Amino acid sequence: MTSELIDAAARPRWSAREQEFLTITLRLLQEHGYDRLTVDEVAAEAKASKATLYRRWPSKTDLVVAAFIEGVRIQARPPNTGSLREDLLAIGGMICATAGTHAPTVRAVLNEISRTPALREAMQSEFLDERHALFNEVLEAAVRRGEINADAVNPELWNVLPGYLVFRFLLPTPPPDAETVRALVDEVVLPSLTRKT
Amino acid sequence: MTSELIDAAARPRWSAREQEFLTITLRLLQEHGYDRLTVDEVAAEAKASKATLYRRWPSKTDLVVAAFIEGVRIQARPPNTGSLREDLLAIGGMICATAGTHAPTVRAVLNEISRTPALREAMQSEFLDERHALFNEVLEAAVRRGEINADAVNPELWNVLPGYLVFRFLLPTPPPDAETVRALVDEVVLPSLTRKT
Amino acid sequence: MTSELIDAAARPRWSAREQEFLTITLRLLQEHGYDRLTVDEVAAEAKASKATLYRRWPSKTDLVVAAFIEGVRIQARPPNTGSLREDLLAIGGMICATAGTHAPTVRAVLNEISRTPALREAMQSEFLDERHALFNEVLEAAVRRGEINADAVNPELWNVLPGYLVFRFLLPTPPPDAETVRALVDEVVLPSLTRKT
Amino acid sequence: MTSELIDAAARPRWSAREQEFLTITLRLLQEHGYDRLTVDEVAAEAKASKATLYRRWPSKTDLVVAAFIEGVRIQARPPNTGSLREDLLAIGGMICATAGTHAPTVRAVLNEISRTPALREAMQSEFLDERHALFNEVLEAAVRRGEINADAVNPELWNVLPGYLVFRFLLPTPPPDAETVRALVDEVVLPSLTRKT
DNA sequence: TCATAAGCGAGACGGTACGTCGTGTCTTACG
DNA sequence: CGTAAGACACGACGTACCGTCTCGCTTATGA
Numbered sequence: 001m002t003s004e005l006i007d008a009a010a011r012p013r014w015s016a017r018e019q020e021f022l023t024i025t026l027r028l029l030q031e032h033g034y035d036r037l038t039v040d041e042v043a044a045e046a047k048a049s050k051a052t053l054y055r056r057w058p059s060k061t062d063l064v065v066a067a068f069i070e071g072v073r074i075q076a077r078p079p080n081t082g083s084l085r086e087d088l089l090a091i092g093g094m095i096c097a098t099a100g101t102h103a104p105t106v107r108a109v110l111n112e113i114s115r116t117p118a119l120r121e122a123m124q125s126e127f128l129d130e131r132h133a134l135f136n137e138v139l140e141a142a143v144r145r146g147e148i149n150a151d152a153v154n155p156e157l158w159n160v161l162p163g164y165l166v167f168r169f170l171l172p173t174p175p176p177d178a179e180t181v182r183a184l185v186d187e188v189v190l191p192s193l194t195r196k197t
Numbered sequence: 198m199t200s201e202l203i204d205a206a207a208r209p210r211w212s213a214r215e216q217e218f219l220t221i222t223l224r225l226l227q228e229h230g231y232d233r234l235t236v237d238e239v240a241a242e243a244k245a246s247k248a249t250l251y252r253r254w255p256s257k258t259d260l261v262v263a264a265f266i267e268g269v270r271i272q273a274r275p276p277n278t279g280s281l282r283e284d285l286l287a288i289g290g291m292i293c294a295t296a297g298t299h300a301p302t303v304r305a306v307l308n309e310i311s312r313t314p315a316l317r318e319a320m321q322s323e324f325l326d327e328r329h330a331l332f333n334e335v336l337e338a339a340v341r342r343g344e345i346n347a348d349a350v351n352p353e354l355w356n357v358l359p360g361y362l363v364f365r366f367l368l369p370t371p372p373p374d375a376e377t378v379r380a381l382v383d384e385v386v387l388p389s390l391t392r393k394t
Numbered sequence: 395m396t397s398e399l400i401d402a403a404a405r406p407r408w409s410a411r412e413q414e415f416l417t418i419t420l421r422l423l424q425e426h427g428y429d430r431l432t433v434d435e436v437a438a439e440a441k442a443s444k445a446t447l448y449r450r451w452p453s454k455t456d457l458v459v460a461a462f463i464e465g466v467r468i469q470a471r472p473p474n475t476g477s478l479r480e481d482l483l484a485i486g487g488m489i490c491a492t493a494g495t496h497a498p499t500v501r502a503v504l505n506e507i508s509r510t511p512a513l514r515e516a517m518q519s520e521f522l523d524e525r526h527a528l529f530n531e532v533l534e535a536a537v538r539r540g541e542i543n544a545d546a547v548n549p550e551l552w553n554v555l556p557g558y559l560v561f562r563f564l565l566p567t568p569p570p571d572a573e574t575v576r577a578l579v580d581e582v583v584l585p586s587l588t589r590k591t
Numbered sequence: 592m593t594s595e596l597i598d599a600a601a602r603p604r605w606s607a608r609e610q611e612f613l614t615i616t617l618r619l620l621q622e623h624g625y626d627r628l629t630v631d632e633v634a635a636e637a638k639a640s641k642a643t644l645y646r647r648w649p650s651k652t653d654l655v656v657a658a659f660i661e662g663v664r665i666q667a668r669p670p671n672t673g674s675l676r677e678d679l680l681a682i683g684g685m686i687c688a689t690a691g692t693h694a695p696t697v698r699a700v701l702n703e704i705s706r707t708p709a710l711r712e713a714m715q716s717e718f719l720d721e722r723h724a725l726f727n728e729v730l731e732a733a734v735r736r737g738e739i740n741a742d743a744v745n746p747e748l749w750n751v752l753p754g755y756l757v758f759r760f761l762l763p764t765p766p767p768d769a770e771t772v773r774a775l776v777d778e779v780v781l782p783s784l785t786r787k788t
Numbered sequence: 789t790c791a792t793a794a795g796c797g798a799g800a801c802g803g804t805a806c807g808t809c810g811t812g813t814c815t816t817a818c819g
Numbered sequence: 820c821g822t823a824a825g826a827c828a829c830g831a832c833g834t835a836c837c838g839t840c841t842c843g844c845t846t847a848t849g850a
Binding site for chain 3 (some may be wrong): 795796797799806
């Protein structure tokens with residue numbers, strides 16, 4: 001599974017020109033949000049034709065989703081600090097670092113996701129599965145180290161940590177910070193994982 | 198605080214006609230999603246003029262947000278079952294019941310929220326604050342009953358339960374069900390609230 | 395026929411308040427033209443309700459036509475200078491004096507006239523007939539004085555003088571002036587009326 | 592001058608597609624009048640987008656004026672029958688033939704003309720100047736043939752014939768017919784042109 | 789002197805057209 | 820042959836205006 005991740009990350013999914021399109025898309029997305037982003041603007045900034053963009057991504061939505069997935073792909077590395085608490089804090093910090101800039105993108109992608117099942121699957125396979133695998137690694141390592149009990153890990157709840165953090169980023173309230181992450185790890189996630197079943 | 202909530206809920210924020218607009222908007226939103234919803238369609242279904250809608254809500258976005266806020270307002274009642282666990286399960290069930298139908302709306306509203314601060318504030322004061330108050334009541338009652346310790350409640354993390362559930366509804370994965378709620382309450386929230394500090 | 399004219403002019407067709415509406419309408423018409431004139435603006439300037447206007451004139455067009463007819467009514471007096479040439483020059487001067495300010499109104503009224511037959515009849519009976527009568531008087535007086543021959547007057551062509559002048563006012567070319575009127579009378583109308591048949 | 596006219600007429604001012612737009616506009620204009628004509632309808636009949644129309648003519652008014660100018664352009668050919676009387680009768684007949692169908696258009700165009708100077712100039716250069724040139728040719732030919740005296744032609748009054756006829760078409764009275772034209776030529780225009788100065 | 793009605797201001801309303809803008813398709817010309 | 824440039828059909832947005840309507844307030848009359 002690890003090798004797949006590496007492969008997936010290493011494989012040149014997009015050419016340099018395509019990367020440029022996605023980068024511009026991502027930037028404009030963060031600046032204007034989904035609705036205010038226009039394909040014409042992306043094309044103009046890239047000095048490309050709209051047809052060139054549509055040849056690769058059949059709709060604005062596809063373009064945006066691809067840009068999002070590309071934008072968050074890089075961070076998907078297991079921290080492997082040797083301690084569950086440190087691993088969780090590292091993951092939380094990583095999420096905070098990226099979700100802050102990508103919040104408009106995430107909002108847009110979530111909004112578009114309700115439309116086409118294809119997009120749902122793309123999101124599932126290209127983003128969530130990777131995250132799930134990353135988390136599994138961290139938790140399995142903790143089990144191997146004896147820090148937690150294997151049956152304390154509920155597969156339905158693996159994403160409480162990232163889920164809550166992302167939720168917080170989507171809200172209009174002040175975004176979570178390092179202290180939020182610490183509290184979440186120490187007062188929620190670890191108590192849950194180390195509870196007596 | 199309870200009286201404020203009741204007042205806020207009882208106060209006729211919108212006239213009957215306006216309520217009708219919001220109801221139609223909400224229904225069409227659930228049916229088509231944000232982008233496929235057209236103001237013309239809302240007007241036609243309400244046998245109203247577009248100008249009438251735009252007089253109240255200066256843009257499609259404002260209309261949708263108002264519809265959302267109105268649509269979720271009703272559920273904001275503390276369950277008060279006498280047991281913290283039951284209260285939390287009730288709240289979780291409530292969220293599952295409403296978030297399922299409102300998921301497209303929530304996605305749309307979140308997406309639009311990144312645009313204008315005014316919208317942010319509306320979301321904050323008209324939606325989140327009410328939820329916070331509701332949660333506070335439940336937790337304070339539990340403290341009074343001695344079920345939990347007052348300092349186990351971290352004010353930054355009060356919304357882990359609703360936050361995670363909503364997050365799950367936004368995802369393309371299968372939505373949370375009663376078992377998810379139970380697991381979340383028993384294996385995450387309660388261990389956190391009853392942990393030894 | 396003369397008495398009818400006098401009666402028509404003397405009869406208080408409109409109350410003082412209604413006159414005020416018509417005056418404002420006429421002014422705004424000259425300022426903005428027909429399309430840019432809004433009933434709301436007339437109502438606002440008159441500090442009246444739109445309903446009050448619509449109670450009297452069932453449509454914007456009726457209001458405008460009434461204003462126009464009222465605006466040009468006053469000038470409909472035979473000059474009676476004792477000389478055909480002087481009479482014609484007087485009429486021409488009169489037309490120049492009024493058509494200049496009323497050009498936008500005339501344009502508007504003509505445009506609207508193609509729509510409803512009712513308006514056509516109003517224009518015919520309330521405006522053209524009066525002008526025709528005025529002209530007849532002048533020409534008959536000239537016949538009586540022996541200046542022209544009765545059969546030189548073609549009833550189809552009685553309005554060449556006003557017609558050409560009005561036409562000129564409708565055009566974007568510089569409007570006719572006193573010299574134009576003189577040339578028209580001396581070089582066209584009089585040669586026609588005094589030609590050998 | 593003749594060559595200029597021919598050039599102007601031959602020059603493809605509008606593409607075939609644009610001509611189609613103008614033709615449809617002209618037809619709908621004659622059917623419904625200016626106000627009842629909608630840009631949407633023109634676009635629908637032409638299976639075109641509104642944006643396509645607005646790209647060429649920035650407003651409904653511009654579209655209508657262009658359609659009018661195009662619609663009357665074709666007829667601007669000197670008759671050249673060899674006799675002044677026949678030439679005038681031919682021109683008069685031409686005007687009657689076209690002004691009848693174009694009356695609503697002319698009314699609309701005149702009405703809109705009072706708005707923007709640009710429109711005024713377009714009307715002047717693209718329509719009136721051509722007519723003036725045509726008339727000059729006819730009259731100069733008559734002078735060359737010795738039918739009339741050069742100084743009997745007042746340049747201010749060149750358009751009495753078309754002006755009066757158009758005026759008559761604008762009125763709600765029955766439109767001029769062949770007999771009207773004959774009377775106008777024989778009893779007004781020719782007496783004026785052949786008078787002793 | 790008070791009440792009941794008629795008229796008016798203010799302005800919301802349904803409807804409809806305008807003019808703008810964005811998406812996704814398509815054509816043209818260039819390298 | 821792929822691409823930049825951009826025209827195009829479609830359709831929604833948000834605005835403006837017309838003509839209708841309702842709501843209060845005022846005024847003018849009847850008890």
